Amino acid sequence: MIPHPSHLVRIPGHFTFTTDTTVRVTEGAEGAARLLRTLLGPATGLPLRSSPDGNVILALDPQLGGLGAEGYGLTVGPDAILLRAAQPAGLLNGVQTIRQLLPPEALSAVPVTGVPWRLPCVQATDVPRYPWRGAMLDVARHFQPVSFLRRFVDLLAFHKLNVLHLHLTDDQGWRMPVPGYPLLTETGGHRARSMTGRAGSASYDDTPHGGVYTAAQLRTLVGYAAERGVTVVPEIEMPGHARAALAAYPHLGNVPGRQLDVWTEWGVCENVLGVHDEVLEFCRAVLGEVLDVFPSPYIHIGGDECPTVEWEDSPRARQRAVAERLAGPKALHGWFLGRIGDFLLREGRKPVCWAEDGGVLPPEFTVMPWRDSGHGLAAARRGHDVVMAPYRSTYLDYPQTDRPGEPFGQAGAVVDLRAVHGNDPAPQDWEPAAAARVLGTQGQLWTEFAATPAQVEYLAFPRLSALADSAWNPRSDWTTDFLPAMRHHEARLAALGTHADTRPGTAVRLPHRCSTAHHPQSHQQ
Numbered sequence: 001m002i003p004h005p006s007h008l009v010r011i012p013g014h015f016t017f018t019t020d021t022t023v024r025v026t027e028g029a030e031g032a033a034r035l036l037r038t039l040l041g042p043a044t045g046l047p048l049r050s051s052p053d054g055n056v057i058l059a060l061d062p063q064l065g066g067l068g069a070e071g072y073g074l075t076v077g078p079d080a081i082l083l084r085a086a087q088p089a090g091l092l093n094g095v096q097t098i099r100q101l102l103p104p105e106a107l108s109a110v111p112v113t114g115v116p117w118r119l120p121c122v123q124a125t126d127v128p129r130y131p132w133r134g135a136m137l138d139v140a141r142h143f144q145p146v147s148f149l150r151r152f153v154d155l156l157a158f159h160k161l162n163v164l165h166l167h168l169t170d171d172q173g174w175r176m177p178v179p180g181y182p183l184l185t186e187t188g189g190h191r192a193r194s195m196t197g198r199a200g201s202a203s204y205d206d207t208p209h210g211g212v213y214t215a216a217q218l219r220t221l222v223g224y225a226a227e228r229g230v231t232v233v234p235e236i237e238m239p240g241h242a243r244a245a246l247a248a249y250p251h252l253g254n255v256p257g258r259q260l261d262v263w264t265e266w267g268v269c270e271n272v273l274g275v276h277d278e279v280l281e282f283c284r285a286v287l288g289e290v291l292d293v294f295p296s297p298y299i300h301i302g303g304d305e306c307p308t309v310e311w312e313d314s315p316r317a318r319q320r321a322v323a324e325r326l327a328g329p330k331a332l333h334g335w336f337l338g339r340i341g342d343f344l345l346r347e348g349r350k351p352v353c354w355a356e357d358g359g360v361l362p363p364e365f366t367v368m369p370w371r372d373s374g375h376g377l378a379a380a381r382r383g384h385d386v387v388m389a390p391y392r393s394t395y396l397d398y399p400q401t402d403r404p405g406e407p408f409g410q411a412g413a414v415v416d417l418r419a420v421h422g423n424d425p426a427p428q429d430w431e432p433a434a435a436a437r438v439l440g441t442q443g444q445l446w447t448e449f450a451a452t453p454a455q456v457e458y459l460a461f462p463r464l465s466a467l468a469d470s471a472w473n474p475r476s477d478w479t480t481d482f483l484p485a486m487r488h489h490e491a492r493l494a495a496l497g498t499h500a501d502t503r504p505g506t507a508v509r510l511p512h513r514c515s516t517a518h519h520p521q522s523h524q525q
Contacts, residue, residue, distance in 0.1 A: 003472030013078035017117035024054030032091035043108040071127030092229035132440030134163025140170035143211025148453040157228035159468035171243035171263035188244035240306030254310040303353030334360030380434035393423035421466035461500035
């Protein structure tokens with residue numbers, strides 16, 4: 001199975017789901033029972049009715065504290081299945097394990113006949129190491145339909161990945177409506193051209209691109225994800241990566257009277273938000289709507305790749321630096337993030353930023369170091385909680401292989417399956433206090449070169465399968481655990497209809513947070 005369970009043993013026999021199979025649901029396990037029926041129904045047609053004598057038992061037991069928030073215990077015997085957890089999220093994870101134990105045909109979205117719905121008898125006690133196991137999906141550069149976002153949530157949940165980090169705004173697009181600021185989506189949601197090309201050979205065409213979500217669509221997505229154990233973490237970029245907002249409302253910038261377009265380039269744009277009071281009011285209004293739509297305890301505000309040239313040239317910005325007794329305009333970056341972070345903290349949320357070492361951030365910020373492990377260690381030592389996102393092993397917009405004809409991807413490196421599986425959020429040479437600060441890890445899917453859902457899926461899988469495996473159970477060995485499991489998992493990915501590349505990967509080589517666009521180059525595109 002993927003991810004590899006922390007403890008599972010095979011016992012003799014098989015259990016077979018039939019039309020007579022019923023489900024016994026204890027108090028608090030109703031959501032897991034609904035999910036089991038929802039996921040198994042399309043292929044099997046089995047009703048899985050509730051019954052006090054059901055032979056599939058879903059039990060929530062708060063006294064199973066050793067299983068934590070997401071762990072579960074599963075016993076599959078010849079005559080019954082017992083799935084137990086301390087919290088509902090653990091039961092949802094156990095449902096996904098039952099799906100993986102069944103034949104791959106059980107994953108089909110259409111009815112399948114002639115297949116015995118049989119699974120091997122096992123005993124499992126399965127607990128993840130990290131509470132943050134996710135994927136960032138950039139919908140700012142290339143808008144993705146809501147139907148695909150739901151499908152992507154399903155694919156994450158199937159792999160026991162529990163965070164969808166939704167990158168909603170950037171220089172190239174603004175996807176979320178905000179009351180009182182209609183031009184954010186009317187103007188900021190559309191750009192005049194797109195980037196195309198293959199790795200190392202980027203070019204542009206004149207095809208306009210755009211798209212926006214409604215608040216109702218985003219709320220529905222949040223609910224859909226929660227039913228599957230996935231939290232949607234929104235990201236609104238500030239003070240940099242904000243050109244789409246500046247195209248909509250130029251007065252939020254640093255050059256009075258200037259009119260910008262929504263950016264059609266990639267990399268790091270020098271146009272950033274101003275630091276006058278109206279900008280801070282705007283950011284609070286935007287984030288207020290974000291808080292209303294997204295109940296996530298974490299709110300991502302971007303935060304890095306913020307050139308300060310416009311602040312250095314702006315009389316208002318220089319005056320602000322003097323008024324705040326800062327060393328100079330460059331220090332406005334940390335000041336700005338501190339003000340926004342304070343707002344989120346007062347609202348009971350935790351601010352998250354892309355960062356290299358967290359040096360300009362208050363310790364209350366959670367940081368996502370994207371360059372390398374050393375920057376993550378420095379941030380943890382400063383007292384930050386850390387979600388590791390090193391580009392050499394988690395940036396899935398890089399090609400999977402160096403073969404000729406590899407689909408669109410960022411130039412400069414290959415991130416193959418083994419590199420992703422080898423991602424260790426807290427390496428063994430970290431001191432225990434720093435390692436304890438690591439919440440987990442996630443894969444990054446920047447979409448400058450991925451315009452369609454099929455292209456996103458190709459970049460995501462099977463590499464997210466590898467990330468899920470090592471994030472859940474870092475003891476899973478590449479050779480003895482993951483590769484044998486992956487040979488079986490390929491059939492599951494095929495049954496799910498993913499546009500996955502399951503060819504063996506090749507060597508890993510080197511970069512922009514959003515890909516070459518954090519230039520050492522840049523992390524974003």
